[in-house]
Amino acid sequence: MDTPSAVQTPLELYGREVRRLRLTTGLTLEGLGRMVGSNKSQLSRLENGQYTPPPALRDALDDVLAAHGELTRQWAEANGDSRPDWRGEIAAATRNARAVYDFQALAFPSYLQTEKYAEALIEAAFPALPSDELTRRVQERVQRAEQIRDALRPLLCLVIDRTALARRYGGPAAAAEQLEYIARLTSEGRVTAQIVPEDLHSHPGNSGSFRVLNMPDGRDIAYVESAEQGQLLTRAGAVARHRELFAQLQAVAWSPSDSLKAIEAEVDRIRE
Incomplete structure (x- = not known):
C-alpha cells in the first residue's frame, strides 16, 4: 500500500x-x-x-x-515516456495528496469516473487493446475511484469545460450515469465542481488539462498528461504557473451552485 x-x-x-x-x-x-x-x-x-x-x-x-x-x-x-506504470504513480500521488486542483477540458478525471464512462474512454484511447486488458484497466480505474470517493481526503476541486458535459462517452445512458454521479458527489460536498462556459472562447485552460497536487509535506506539484504519457512538474516556477492558472479558471467559471444546476439540467436533457 x-x-x-x-x-x-x-x-x-x-x-x-x-x-x-x-x-x-x-x-x-x-x-x-x-x-x-x-x-x-x-x-x-x-x-x-x-x-x-x-x-x-x-x-x-x-x-x-x-x-x-x-x-x-x-x-x-x-518525462512520462515509455513508462507503463506512470498512471499508477500519478494515482498514488493523487490519492495521498491533501488537496487536488484539477482542470479537465474533455472528460471527467479518472478518479471520478463511473465504470461505463471509464470503459468508453479507455477503449477510445486504445482501440486495439485486448478485451482482458481493457477489463483489467477499467476495474483498476473503478477501484481507484472508489478509494477516492470513500476517503475524507484529498480535498477535490474540479473545474471542467462546459463542452465535456455534452460529450456522450459510452452513449447517453453512460453519460447520464456519470453526470448523476458527479452531481451526487457535489451535493454531498465530496467535490467542489465548477464549469467554464462554452462561449468563453479565450480562457486560462486553453493550453489543456492539468492537475495541481498539494502533498502532505506542504509542497505543490503539477501534473499534465496526454493519452500516451504524463509528466509531473516539480520546479517552483512551473508549479506556480499552473496554480495561478487554476485560480484564474475558478474566477471565470460558474459558481459551484450554478454548475450543479447545469449538470442536473444536462442529465434531464439526456433523460428526456
Missing part, C-alpha cells in the same frame, strides 16, 4: 539514481561538478529532484558515471 512518504516524483527518482551512481564511483558533488561542467549546489538540487538538468548535463552525467544508458532511461521515465 502506498503511503505519503513513499510517493516520489519521477524527477526525484532520476536524482536518486544519479546519487547512487555518484556514490558508487566514489565521487563527491564537487568532483562530479568539475567533470560535468556543473557545481555542488546545482547537483545537490538535481539529486533531490529539485532541478531539471539540460540535455548537455544529462549526457555528461550518463558518460562520466558510466551509466550505460541507465540515466537516459531514467530521464525518459521522468
Whole structure:
C-alpha cells in the first residue's frame, strides 16, 4: 500500500539514481561538478529532484558515471515516456495528496469516473487493446475511484469545460450515469465542481488539462498528461504557473451552485 512518504516524483527518482551512481564511483558533488561542467549546489538540487538538468548535463552525467544508458532511461521515465506504470504513480500521488486542483477540458478525471464512462474512454484511447486488458484497466480505474470517493481526503476541486458535459462517452445512458454521479458527489460536498462556459472562447485552460497536487509535506506539484504519457512538474516556477492558472479558471467559471444546476439540467436533457 502506498503511503505519503513513499510517493516520489519521477524527477526525484532520476536524482536518486544519479546519487547512487555518484556514490558508487566514489565521487563527491564537487568532483562530479568539475567533470560535468556543473557545481555542488546545482547537483545537490538535481539529486533531490529539485532541478531539471539540460540535455548537455544529462549526457555528461550518463558518460562520466558510466551509466550505460541507465540515466537516459531514467530521464525518459521522468518525462512520462515509455513508462507503463506512470498512471499508477500519478494515482498514488493523487490519492495521498491533501488537496487536488484539477482542470479537465474533455472528460471527467479518472478518479471520478463511473465504470461505463471509464470503459468508453479507455477503449477510445486504445482501440486495439485486448478485451482482458481493457477489463483489467477499467476495474483498476473503478477501484481507484472508489478509494477516492470513500476517503475524507484529498480535498477535490474540479473545474471542467462546459463542452465535456455534452460529450456522450459510452452513449447517453453512460453519460447520464456519470453526470448523476458527479452531481451526487457535489451535493454531498465530496467535490467542489465548477464549469467554464462554452462561449468563453479565450480562457486560462486553453493550453489543456492539468492537475495541481498539494502533498502532505506542504509542497505543490503539477501534473499534465496526454493519452500516451504524463509528466509531473516539480520546479517552483512551473508549479506556480499552473496554480495561478487554476485560480484564474475558478474566477471565470460558474459558481459551484450554478454548475450543479447545469449538470442536473444536462442529465434531464439526456433523460428526456
